[in-house]
Every structure is written in structure tokens, then in C-alpha cells.
Amino acid sequence: MYKAMSEIKPIVNALKRSKVGAILLMIQIMITTAIVSNAAFIIYDRSTYLQQETGYPEDEILYFAITTFGEDIDLSQLFEETETTLREIPGVIDAAVIAALPLSGSGSASGFDTLPHDQHQNGDNRNVRAAYTTGDDHVLNTLGVKIAEGRDFRPEDIVVTNDPSMLAKVAIVSRAFAEEIFPDENAIGKTFYSGNTGVEIIGIVDTMKGPWLKDSRPNNVIIFPRVEARMYQNVAVRATAEDRASVRKSIEDKILAQYDKRVVINMRGMDEAKAGYNAADLLMLRMLVVLIVVLVMITALGIFGMTVFNINKRTRQIGTRRALGARKSAIVQYFLVENGLICLVGLFFGCIGAYYLGGMLLREYSLPALNNLYIVVTALSVLVVSLLSVLLPANRASNISPSIATRTI
Structure with a gap:
């Protein structure tokens, strides 16, 4: 040295x-x-x-959109029948019409409050950003997430409407959102507000990501029990991982056989959507x-x-x-x-x-x-x-x- x-x-x-x-x-x-x-x-x-963990069985879920151009049918009844048809395909676990698709890079988000809008100046309001989507009582099972606290949607919770002002009165939320909007409290049974409309939290899911993994609050997600009868609908189908490829091939034929005045577009797996986003x-x-x-x-x-x-x-x-x-x-x-x-x-x-x-x-x-x-x-x-x-x-x-x-x- x-x-x-x-x-x-x-x-x-x-x-x-x-x-x-x-x-x-x-x-x-x-x-x-x-x-x-x-x-x-x-x-x-x-x-x-x-x-990162998303909370979803990504290799089991398929996304696609349906554009209906026929005007001789009741859209609400048609999509209810479509969901039933999809659930009957061998290998399918569940299916649901859903407004915004998780991990897809496309969806809706807003700020939700602990007080009604007209009381913001009269109290200590907390505003929390969250992505949100809508679906029926099959949506959680289709997405492969489970209720950790509270309960799932029931048929009587579902609001079927085309009126944008008509909101659901209950919701299921991610734990991240529940803990941010009601810190140090049990959020089950608590009410948050969208404008002046109160929404009761009936269920909490531990892990559930929104459409954007790069969002400022990617873990804050709300699901409302609401279905709109529209000509353009997003649909999610969950199948066993080994059957997903065969289910994918048969979906379009089953849907068009039921009603041929519509088009199935942009079919992809959740893992593929996530890969495209990333x-x-x-x-x-x-x-x-x-x-x-x-x-x-x-x-x-x-x-x-x-x-x-x-x-x-x-x-x-x-x-x-x-x-x-x-x-x-x-x-x-x-x-x-x-x-x-x-x-x-x-x-x-x-x-x-x-x-x-x-x-x-x-x-x-x-x-x-x-x-x-x-x-x-x-x-x-x-x-x-x-x-x-x-x-x-x-x-x-x-x-x-x-x-x-x-x-x-």
C-alpha cells in the first residue's frame, strides 16, 4: 500500500x-x-x-364495443339478452355492459365531495378525485374483483336510464378512495356527493385500478349501478384463461346471430389493453x-x-x-x-x-x-x-x- x-x-x-x-x-x-x-x-x-398489482385477472378478461345501427329494437332488452347469450358461451365466467374499461387509457373521472355542493361554504368539505364507471350486478364478477367489506349490487340497485341527471344512490368503491374521502372512519354506509346527489357506499374492494395507471389517483375507483341503453356500448367478458382464445373467436358470431344490425369492434384482452397503454x-x-x-x-x-x-x-x-x-x-x-x-x-x-x-x-x-x-x-x-x-x-x-x-x- x-x-x-x-x-x-x-x-x-x-x-x-x-x-x-x-x-x-x-x-x-x-x-x-x-x-x-x-x-x-x-x-x-x-x-x-x-x-404493479391491478386487482384484475388480466389474462381472463376481454373488452370490445358494440355499435348498433338498427332502430327496430328495444336497446335495453337487446343488451340484457346479449349479456345472457355471452354468459352461455362455454368457458365464459360472466359478462357485463360497462361504461369505462379499466386499464384501457379511456374513461371518466371527477371530484367527489363529503358535503352537498350547496353546503360547501357552510362546512369542512373534502373533495377527492376518482375514476368512475357504471355497470349492473354482474360487473364486479366480470372484472374479477371481490367485495372486501359490505355487499355487492342487487338487481334493485340498478338504474336503467338514458337520463344523465338520474344518478345511482349507491356505489362500490376501492379502498384507496374510501380511506381518502373518509380517513380514520369505516366508509361502509357513509355518503359522498356528486353535486347535490348523495351516494351511499355499500361495498369496498381492496385493489381496483382505474382506466389510467398514470392518473394522479390511479387507485381511486367508483362503480355505480347504472346502465344506459345506447347504440354504442362497451362490453366486458370474463372467461377462464385457457378458454379465452376460443371464446374470443365465437363472440362475434353469437352476437350477430342474435341481432345482425350491429358491429363488434376493437376486441382485445385486458392484458393487451394494458400493454398498449404502457x-x-x-x-x-x-x-x-x-x-x-x-x-x-x-x-x-x-x-x-x-x-x-x-x-x-x-x-x-x-x-x-x-x-x-x-x-x-x-x-x-x-x-x-x-x-x-x-x-x-x-x-x-x-x-x-x-x-x-x-x-x-x-x-x-x-x-x-x-x-x-x-x-x-x-x-x-x-x-x-x-x-x-x-x-x-x-x-x-x-x-x-x-x-x-x-x-x-
Whole structure:
């Protein structure tokens, strides 16, 4: 250790004579450290996001829309018969008409209050944002979620109407919404308000995501027992995972056989809808992985190349040291210490750069604050890669023959 420390001064003097290469390498290490630490943290954050629990059996659920253009039929009765037809398909667990499809990237959301709208100024109102959808007493089973507290919808709860002002009086909500709008209280039996219309919470589901996983409140979801007879309807069908493909093939034929003046469009699995919604995040994750690999490889090659260059330039000095009795390990140690000094300076400024780059990403793109552990791990990893990159050329240098070296004078 003492011997290695004693060589620092001549190493520094040697670097001063060829400082351009050393400075460029320091800058390269600095940039790599700053970018890789932030990229690795973003990869972890996005991976956690992509693997989050949604509460639904995604591989069992199919979505599609039906556009009805015939005017010679009662739409309410038609869709009730359609649901029955779908439930009779072998492998189908349940089916329901549903207003907004979870994880699809398309839906509705609003703020809901603890007081009626006309009493907001007279009391302590709490407003909580939530996504919402509507369906009948089959919708929860179709979505594969279970009541944790309270009860499911009953047929008498369902409001069948085309009047947008006619709202349901009860709702089933996610636990996240229940705990936010009624903190430290049991929400079952409590009333929240949409405008001046009171809605009683009759059931709570532990985990239930809305249409947007990137929403400010992705876990806040409300389901109202309401069905509208419309020419355009979204339908969800839940089948066993092994039967979903065969069910998918038979749905359109069954529906058109029942009534042929309509079109089935945009059929997809819930997992496929989620994948489409998250496609940009997955692409970004893969690009960041490629970026990390490329930066680390370029840095390793830069260190390797600089070491080879220095060895070729110092062949006579290495030969002289070998002739004076220097061991092979001393030659290797010299280049390791030289590279270590360059790397440590680059890492010092790289860590500072990583911290400020993380702060900029936080401010400009609302990304999570960079965990400093990622800076430390990245710095240690770059240091290890740096030292490994110099080993091969340093070992070659240690094998230089003193007699061959002297003939280059």
C-alpha cells in the first residue's frame, strides 16, 4: 500500500505531460456516472410501475364495443339478452355492459365531495378525485374483483336510464378512495356527493385500478349501478384463461346471430389493453437499458485504449524499470493506480452531476427524486469496470522484455 502511494507523485507528473487524454477520460467517466445512475433509477421506477398489482385477472378478461345501427329494437332488452347469450358461451365466467374499461387509457373521472355542493361554504368539505364507471350486478364478477367489506349490487340497485341527471344512490368503491374521502372512519354506509346527489357506499374492494395507471389517483375507483341503453356500448367478458382464445373467436358470431344490425369492434384482452397503454414506458425502459450498456462499453473501451496508448508510449520506461528489477506486479500496480486516480476524479464530478441531473428531471418531468444509493452503486460499478478494463493491457505491459525495450531507443 505504501509503495503504491509513493508512486502517486510520478504518476501525476506523467499525467500532466499527457493531460488531454486523461481529461477526456475523466469527462467520459463523469458523463457515464451521471447518466447511468439516473437511467438505472428510472428503470427501477418504471419496472415497479409496470409490475404493479391491478386487482384484475388480466389474462381472463376481454373488452370490445358494440355499435348498433338498427332502430327496430328495444336497446335495453337487446343488451340484457346479449349479456345472457355471452354468459352461455362455454368457458365464459360472466359478462357485463360497462361504461369505462379499466386499464384501457379511456374513461371518466371527477371530484367527489363529503358535503352537498350547496353546503360547501357552510362546512369542512373534502373533495377527492376518482375514476368512475357504471355497470349492473354482474360487473364486479366480470372484472374479477371481490367485495372486501359490505355487499355487492342487487338487481334493485340498478338504474336503467338514458337520463344523465338520474344518478345511482349507491356505489362500490376501492379502498384507496374510501380511506381518502373518509380517513380514520369505516366508509361502509357513509355518503359522498356528486353535486347535490348523495351516494351511499355499500361495498369496498381492496385493489381496483382505474382506466389510467398514470392518473394522479390511479387507485381511486367508483362503480355505480347504472346502465344506459345506447347504440354504442362497451362490453366486458370474463372467461377462464385457457378458454379465452376460443371464446374470443365465437363472440362475434353469437352476437350477430342474435341481432345482425350491429358491429363488434376493437376486441382485445385486458392484458393487451394494458400493454398498449404502457407501450411507451416499455420502449423507454428498453432504450435506457441499451443506453447504459453502450455508455459502459464506451467507457471501458476508452480506458482500455488509453492504457494501451500509454503503454506504447512508455515502452522504454517500462523496459528500464524491468531491467532495474521491478516485478511484473509493480508494473500492473502502476497502471491500476494511474487509472484509479483518473477514475476517482471523474467519479467525484460525475456524482455531483448525477445529483443535479436527478434534480432537473424531478423539476422538469415530475420523475421521482433520485435515490442517492443509485449514485453510490453506479460509482462503485464504474470504478470496478475501470479497473478491470486496465488489467489486460497492464498485464501485457508487465511482460515486456527489458532487452526488447532497450532496442527501441
